[in-house]
Structure formats: C-alpha cells, structure tokens
Amino acid sequence: DTGVSQDPRHKITKRGQNVTFRCDPISEHNRLYWYRQTLGQGPEFLTYFQNEAQLEKSRLLSDRFSAERPKGSFSTLEIQRTEQGDSAMYLCASSLERGLALNEQFFGPGTRLTVL
Amino acid sequence: DAKTTQPNSMESNEEEPVHLPCNHSTISGTDYIHWYRQLPSQGPEYVIHGLTSNVNNRMASLAIAEDRKSSTLILHRATLRDAAVYYCILRAVLYNQGGKLIFGQGTELSVKP
Numbered sequence: 633d634t635g636v637s638q639d640p641r642h643k644i645t646k647r648g649q650n651v652t653f654r655c656d657p658i659s660e661h662n663r664l665y666w667y668r669q670t671l672g673q674g675p676e677f678l679t680y681f682q683n684e685a686q687l688e689k690s691r692l693l694s695d696r697f698s699a700e701r702p703k704g705s706f707s708t709l710e711i712q713r714t715e716q717g718d719s720a721m722y723l724c725a726s727s728l729e730r731g732l733a734l735n736e737q738f739f740g741p742g743t744r745l746t747v748l
Numbered sequence: 749d750a751k752t753t754q755p756n757s758m759e760s761n762e763e764e765p766v767h768l769p770c771n772h773s774t775i776s777g778t779d780y781i782h783w784y785r786q787l788p789s790q791g792p793e794y795v796i797h798g799l800t801s802n803v804n805n806r807m808a809s810l811a812i813a814e815d816r817k818s819s820t821l822i823l824h825r826a827t828l829r830d831a832a833v834y835y836c837i838l839r840a841v842l843y844n845q846g847g848k849l850i851f852g853q854g855t856e857l858s859v860k861p
Contacts, residue, residue, distance in 0.1 A: 688856065737792075742791050
C-alpha cells in the first residue's frame with residue numbers, strides 16, 4: 633500500500649468556479665477525514681466519515697462545500713462558487729478505528745487550491 | 749476542546765537531543781496526548797501518543813508530567829530531516845465517536861548542521 637493519495641496536487645481556478653478534489657485512503661481504513669490548512673496555520677478539521685456515513689461537519693464547512701464517500705472507499709470534496717478565501721491546502725487523512733478513536737491518522741500530501 | 753500551548757519556534761544542533769515542551773493545563777481524564785509533525789510541503793505524520801506513562805518508540809520519547817498538565821517530546825539525536833513543525837494535540841477518546849485532531853500553531857523546529 634502506498635498510503636493516502638490525493639488528486640490533483642495543485643488546482644488553480646477562477647473565483648466562482650466549482651472544483652472537486654479526490655482522496656483515496658489506505659485500503660481497509662474505515663475512517664476518512666478532511667482538513668484545511670492555510671499558510672502559517674495548523675490544519676483545521678472540516679469533516680469525517682465512518683465508512684460511507686458522514687458523522688461530523690465543522691462550522692467551517694459552509695453550504696458551498698460538500699463531501700461524499702460512496703461505498704466507503706474514496707472520498708470527494710467539492711467546493712461550489714469558489715471564493716478567494718477558499719485558497720488553502722486541503723488535506724485528507726485516514727485511519728482504522730475499532731471502537732475508541734485512538735489510532736494514528738495517515739495524511740495524504742494535500743491538494744493546494746489557489747482561487748484567483 | 750482542550751487547548752495546548754507550545755513555543756512558536758526552537759533551534760537545535762544536529763545530533764543533539766531536543767526537548768519540545770507542551771502545556772495542557774485543562775486536560776481531562778479522557779484526553780490522550782498526541783504528537784504529530786509536518787515536514788515542509790508534506791501532510792502531517794504521527795509521531796507518538798500517551799495517556800499517563802512515558803512512552804518510547806522508534807521516532808521519539810514522550811515524557812508526561814505526573815499531573816498530566818504538561819508533556820515533553822524528546823528527539824534523542826536530531827537530524828536535518830527532523831526539521832518540521834511539531835504539533836501537540838489533546839485527543840478526546842470517546843467510544844465510536846470523534847477522533848478529529850485539533851491542531852494548534854505548533855513549534856517550528858530548525859536543526860543546524
């Protein structure tokens with residue numbers, strides 16, 4: 633297994649356009665998390681899935697953001713009508729949890745979004 | 749969510765030990781102490797975690813104060829590849845719930861040759 637992968641690695645778009653990012657977690661990992669990181673700050677939690685169920689969403693996740701994880705495998709994060717404030721690194725992480733959410737999260741390399 | 753306080757930056761010399769402090773005075777009984785680090789242009793990676801006792805693994809050691817209000821991540825021999833931002837995170841452990849990581853500003857560690 634090569635770890636968590638994200639696609640694309642970089643995305644430049646114009647304000648108002650829609651963008652979609654993909655995350656492929658480590659096989660058999662049942663938890664998948666999305667975080668956002670702006671320059672000079674630590675990552676901020678956006679949402680997470682347990683298998684295909686989206687169990688928690690941050691207040692940061694406005695109605696322009698939507699995430700899915702069909703069939704509990706890969707996940708997509710879509711941003712509609714992008715704004716310049718959406719420019720950030722979008723990180724995906726996965727973990728294997730059995731009961732207590734204690735295990736380490738494995739992060740992907742991130743997708744850097746630039747909104748012009 | 750309980751908060752942590754870390755110095756913004758620290759410097760170390762190569763092949764010397766590094767002690768990275770973290771204060772978490774509002775820690776609760778169900779909080780585990782996790783450390784992650786983020787190398788330049790990469791996603792964060794797990795380093796170590798503990799509850800009450802000191803912990804060792806191949807990457808580092810974690811020393812936890814008896815009152816659990818502070819902890820120290822110890823890199824025994826810093827290398828240039830250890831230059832990164834180190835995050836101390838309190839992670840509430842709830843059965844079948846949560847698991848999100850709440851990152852602070854972290855400590856940016858620079859290592860001089």
